[in-house]
Amino acid sequence: xxxxxxxxxxxxxxxxxxxxxxxxxxxxxxxxxxxxxxxxxxxxxxxxxxxxxxxxxxxxxxxxxxxxxxxxxxxxxxxxxxxxxxxxxxxxxxxxxxxxxxxxxxxxxxxxxxxxxxxxxxxxxxxxxxxxxxxxxx
Numbered sequence: 001x002x003x004x005x006x007x008x009x010x011x012x013x014x015x016x017x018x019x020x021x022x023x024x025x026x027x028x029x030x031x032x033x034x035x036x037x038x039x040x041x042x043x044x045x046x047x048x049x050x051x052x053x054x055x056x057x058x059x060x061x062x063x064x065x066x067x068x069x070x071x072x073x074x075x076x077x078x079x080x081x082x083x084x085x086x087x088x089x090x091x092x093x094x095x096x097x098x099x100x101x102x103x104x105x106x107x108x109x110x111x112x113x114x115x116x117x118x119x120x121x122x123x124x125x126x127x128x129x130x131x132x133x134x135x136x137x138x
Contacts, residue, residue, distance in 0.1 A: 034078035051137040
């Protein structure tokens with residue numbers, strides 16, 4: 001019996017495997033009731049909602065991984081956070097963020113996520129550059 005092995009089929013299978021292996025936040029993680037909600041000074045820019053992953057900056061050999069999934073539960077917002085320092089420390093779960101329109105600030109680490117020119121960015125600790133984020137899911 002011969003199995004199909006077209007390049008398109010192999011590419012699709014590889015893409016599915018890579019996405020499932022590289023997705024540190026799942027729908028199951030955000031399905032339940034959050035343990036922490038965000039403080040909302042003003043509602044978030046709609047671009048901030050959903051699942052976002054930081055595009056690794058090219059100026060670091062082993063850049064930390066930053067992912068978040070901002071959800072609206074009823075009339076409240078909650079943020080599921082995943083951070084990996086690539087040296088063994090991984091932080092994940094519902095985190096307290098302060099939302100102020102186009103900006104979300106962590107109260108646990110020096111991360112800031114914000115909307116500028118129709119794009120979501122991340123800044124860590126006031127670094128002199130902002131890292132673009134990539135939308136992963138709704």
